[in-house]
Amino acid sequence: MRHGVGTVTFYDPQTKSFGALGHGITDIDTEELINIQSGEFVTTKILNIAKGEEGKPGKIQGTIENQKNIGNISKNTKFGIYGILNDTSSLNIDYSKEMEIALREEIKEGKAKILCSLDGNTPKEYDIEIQKIYLENNYDNKSMKIKVVDDELLNKTGGIIQGMSGSPIIQNGKFIGAVTHVLVNNPKEGYAVFGDMMFKQLKEIK
DSSP: OOOOOOOEEEEETTTTEEEESSSOOBOTTTOOBOOOSOEEEEOOEEEEEEOOBTTBOOEEEEEOTTOOEEEEEEEEETTEEEEEESOOTTTTOOGGGOOOBOOGGGOOSEEEEEEEOSSSSSOEEEEEEEEEEOTTOOSSSOOEEEEEOOHHHHHHHSSOOBTOTTOEEEETTEEEEEEEEEETTEEEEEEEEEHHHHHHHHHTOO
16 A cells, blocks of 8 residues: 655535646656556645755655545546545635636746645645746646745745645636646755646546
8 A cells, every 4th residue: 555645736526526746656666657446535634844955855744544534546647646525524625715727828937826735724825936837748747847935935844845746836816737846956946737737637537
């Protein structure tokens, strides 16, 4: 059995389906995508945050002990994991904050927000910058280069850390993508996948 800490990116109340991580779950040895027939989606209790440093990625340390199984994972792709939520009571979903998915052509370089929950409770917005947009990229999850510029987040995490994968990115009130990678030599910077890429995968769930 494999388990890990990651972030739910979005939830579609009409279909009860979700997308998370923004990247796939891979085999540690081969780095190939694992073929998931079924998997459990379990809540996590955050225990500690290891701050990222140059050459040493940080991470969110958590446990699934005594936590709830709230859904099933049915699809593992290089653009994230997808499945169905059976119990949303533990996610503190604010349905008043439903938002549109931006087309990639709407995304602009410059200011944006990342939504991240570092205490396991209510997500909080932090400032980032979109540094570069790769409009023609349909083959991997490095759609945008991003940089954390929020002093509070930098003080807490040093930048992008393991466990923040899937954290949604918002610009002009629309969902534009999700965090996928950190640059090991500079944890303030990393990559994100387009929201339209993730939603395409979600629509293909059977």
